[in-house]
Amino acid sequence: MRLxxxxxxxAAALVALGLxxxxxxxxxxxxxxxxxxxxxxxxVYTGPCFANSExxxxxxxxxxxxxxxxxxxDGVDLSGxxxxxxxxxxxxxxxxxxxxxxxxxxxxxxxxxDPSQRRALEGFARGMGGELLADVAQVQTAEVEFDVxxxxxxxVSAGELAALRTRxxxxxxxxxxxxxxxxxxxxxxxxxxxxxALEHSWQGEGLGGTWKSPGKRSSFVGRFSR
Numbered sequence: 423m424r425l426x427x428x429x430x431x432x433a434a435a436l437v438a439l440g441l442x443x444x445x446x447x448x449x450x451x452x453x454x455x456x457x458x459x460x461x462x463x464x465x466v467y468t469g470p471c472f473a474n475s476e477x478x479x480x481x482x483x484x485x486x487x488x489x490x491x492x493x494x495x496d497g498v499d500l501s502g503x504x505x506x507x508x509x510x511x512x513x514x515x516x517x518x519x520x521x522x523x524x525x526x527x528x529x530x531x532x533x534x535x536d537p538s539q540r541r542a543l544e545g546f547a548r549g550m551g552g553e554l555l556a557d558v559a560q561v562q563t564a565e566v567e568f569d570v571x572x573x574x575x576x577x578v579s580a581g582e583l584a585a586l587r588t589r590x591x592x593x594x595x596x597x598x599x600x601x602x603x604x605x606x607x608x609x610x611x612x613x614x615x616x617x618x619a620l621e622h623s624w625q626g627e628g629l630g631g632t633w634k635s636p637g638k639r640s641s642f643v644g645r646f647s648r
Contacts, residue, residue, distance in 0.1 A: 454493035454500065454546065455647040457568070458611050459576045460486050461586050463635040464514060466605040466642065467595070467616035473604045481514035483633050485586055485624065486609055487578045488550065488646060489568040495549070498542035504566040505543040506530040506580050507551055509608075510629045515554075516605040525554050528628050529561045530580045550609045550646065560628050574615055576643045587621035588641040595639055607642045614644025 464481025465473065486507040490500040509515065511525035531543045540563065548555050564581035578586040595601070595618060607614045619641040623634040 453648055454490060454495055455645065456491040456493075457489045457570055457576075458487070458607070458609060458614065458644050458646045459568075459570075459578050459586055459588065459641070460484065460607055460609070460614075461588070461619040461622040461635070461638075461641040462515060462605070462608075463622070463633060463638070463640065464605070465639045466516075466603060467591060467601055467639040468604050477514050477517055481516075481605075482511045483624070483635070484509045484515050484608060485578075485584055485622065486547075486551065487568065487586060488547065488609075490546075495542040495546040498538050500535075500539060500542055500546065503532040503535050503539060503543060504568045504578075505532060505547045506566070506578070506584055507547050507555055508584055508624050508626070508629065509551075509554060510631075516608055524557060526557050526559050526629060527551070527555050528626065529555075529558055530564050530566070530583060531561060532566045533563045534565075535563075550648070552609075554608060562626070570643065574617065574643050576641075583624070583626040585621050585623050586619065586641070588617045588619055588643060590615065590617050591639065601639075607644065609646070610648070611642065611644035611646055614642040617641045617643060 462481055462484040464476045489504045492501055494500045507527050509525050509527045529547055531540045564583055567579045570576045574590045576588045618639050621636050625632050
């Protein structure tokens with residue numbers, strides 16, 4: 423092979439490699455990000471006196487909801503899809519001064535997802551929920567509506583099974599003057615803000631009961647990225 427031709431082939435190979443490397447680097451950096459909403463049956467933004475009156479008595483139920491804006495899980499694109507986890511425990515969830523008992527949960531995956539996306543949504547929720555979602559009793563599907571307003575209010579519904587609707591905190595919510603975020607979010611978040619759950623309900627089967635817990639300072643709205 424002539425020297426000039428060898429040089430041309432070598433140059434072409436370098437160009438191809440140069441085009442490939444950015445794509446490989448981009449693929450390696452692909453993750454998943456979106457919006458997270460949570461509500462519980464105990465105040466999360468509260469003073470110690472209110473928290474002490476609830477701990478061990480309420481707060482053993484919660485709904486956690488994720489909407490994927492970009493990215494995927496296990497190589498499956500989940501952009502635009504949502505998943506909810508409905509959790510029930512024998513103890514107050516997230517108690518910073520005691521270990522919560524094992525929780526039982528139900529996952530609700532977006533009905534708009536195809537079979538591979540449903541499996542990926544389940545894996546994603548388990549990955550984000552950690553030990554809290556170690557015991558998933560059922561995986562159900564439902565039409566999920568997930569909206570977040572500019573002021574941080576959120577509305578999430580999963581068919582007739584579960585519903586969350588929140589508003590930001592305001593002057594009406596400072597009841598004793600020394601409120602703080604007593605319970606952190608149950609899942610990893612970025613910039614989660616506490617708020618009031620105007621609606622928080624579970625009307626499905628499989629967790630030993632249903633609940634409605636409106637009007638409590640029991641919600642978080644934030645972002646997630648992984």
